Amino acid sequence: MKAVYLLDTNTISEILKQNQNHGVIENLIKRSELCAICSTVWQEAVYGCELLPEGKKKEKIKSYLTKLKETFEILPYTRYASEICGEIKARCKENGKTAAFSDSQIAATAIANGMILVTHNTAAYTPIAEVSNLKYEDWWA
Template sequence: MTLRYLLDTNVISEPLRAAPSPAVLEKLRLNEEFLAISAITWHELWFGCRRLPDSARRSAIESFLLAVIAPAMPILPYDEGAAAWHAAERARLAAQGHTPPFADGQIAAIAHQHQLTLVTFNMADYQGFHEIPLEDWRS
C-alpha cells in the first residue's frame, strides 16, 4: 500500500455530517487504500467527541472512530523529522509576519514528512507552507 493523501479533520469527519458531500464520500471510497490521518487529527476527533455529553451522537462518533477509522487507515505520528520541518516553517513564516495555528503546522509537517497531498476544506490554513500539495474534494 502506498499512501497518497493525508486527510484534515474536516475531511475525515465529513461522513458524520447530517448531509455529507456526495463528492467527498465518493473520493473517500475511491481512495480508501491511499488514505491516512495524522495523530493531530486523531486527537482533534477524540477531543470533539469527548466534549459532547453522553448521547446517541457521541456514541455514533465513538463507533465511527473505533470501528471505521482506526482499522481502516494509518495514524501518522508527529515525529522528530516533522518537528524539525515544522520549526523551520514556523520561523520562516514568523519572519514574514504570519503565525499559522500550531496544529495546522503539525499536520502540514506530517504531510511533508510522508510526501502526501493534504486534503482539506480549509485551503487558506495551509497555503503558506512550502511544498505541501493541497486538494479540496468538495468539487
C-alpha cells in the first residue's frame, strides 16, 4: 500500500514521550501502513540520539530507531524534491518569510511524493504551504 502520510520529526518523537498525545498515538497505530518518513527526518532523529550521553535513555532511543526503520519506509531526498525545495526557499524569501532548510526539505519530499505531512510544528510549515501545494495535518488538534 502506498504511503499517504509523511511523518515529521515531532510526530515520530511523540512515541518516546512520557505524556503522549493519545490522538497522535491512535493515528499512528490506525494508519501505520499509510505512513513513511523521509531521509531528512531520519537524519534529525539519528543526530538527536547521537548527541545524548551514553546510558539507558540513549539505548532506548537507539532501539526505537531500529524499530522505526523496520516499520516505516524511509523516502530519499531526490533531485525532484531538491528542485521543489529550491522553489520553496526562493518563494518564501520573496514573501519576506524564512523557511528552515530541513523543514523545506521535508515539505519538498512530501510534495514530490504527493503526500500529506503530519506535524505539530504548523508555524514552520504555514509559510511553505502559502507558496506551494504542501498539504499538512496536525494530529494533535
